[in-house]
Amino acid sequence: MRTQLFLAVRSIVPALVLCVGCASIEAFSANPRTACAGDAVTVKWAATGDVTIGSEPAVADIGPKASAGSQRFIVDRDTRFTLKASRLFSCERTEADVVVAPRRGSTVAWRPARRPSGRSR
Numbered sequence: 201m202r203t204q205l206f207l208a209v210r211s212i213v214p215a216l217v218l219c220v221g222c223a224s225i226e227a228f229s230a231n232p233r234t235a236c237a238g239d240a241v242t243v244k245w246a247a248t249g250d251v252t253i254g255s256e257p258a259v260a261d262i263g264p265k266a267s268a269g270s271q272r273f274i275v276d277r278d279t280r281f282t283l284k285a286s287r288l289f290s291c292e293r294t295e296a297d298v299v300v301a302p303r304r305g306s307t308v309a310w311r312p313a314r315r316p317s318g319r320s321r
Contacts, residue, residue, distance in 0.1 A: 223249035223287040230281045230296035237276045241298050244270040247285035249292075254282040275300050 226246040246268040253262050259273045279298045
């Protein structure tokens with residue numbers, strides 16, 4: 201009886217996996233790849249499975265999303281967006297980085313080069 205049950209389960213599992221399918225990511229992008237602080241960046245994705253958009257540092261309105269779509273996010277500093285697609289037995293993940301340039305008129309600390317010690321002019 202156990203052998204028959206094992207054989208029955210063994211034959212059902214591959215069929216279940218084929219019906220459910222695996223998670224996959226067809227496309228993921230964040231544009232523009234370089235932005236100014238406070239600018240909007242458009243993130244586009246297409247995936248199979250349950251989709252979650254994340255970011256580091258966190259931006260507003262990240263989280264579970266439809267399997268395909270696009271959304272604008274405001275970035276204030278360098279940000280790494282992540283896309284995670286998961287299904288019953290599999291998970292895929294990818295990233296897209298956005299570099300944020302300082303705003304115009306912001307001050308940048310500048311220091312003159314130091315002279316090596318022990319030398320005089």
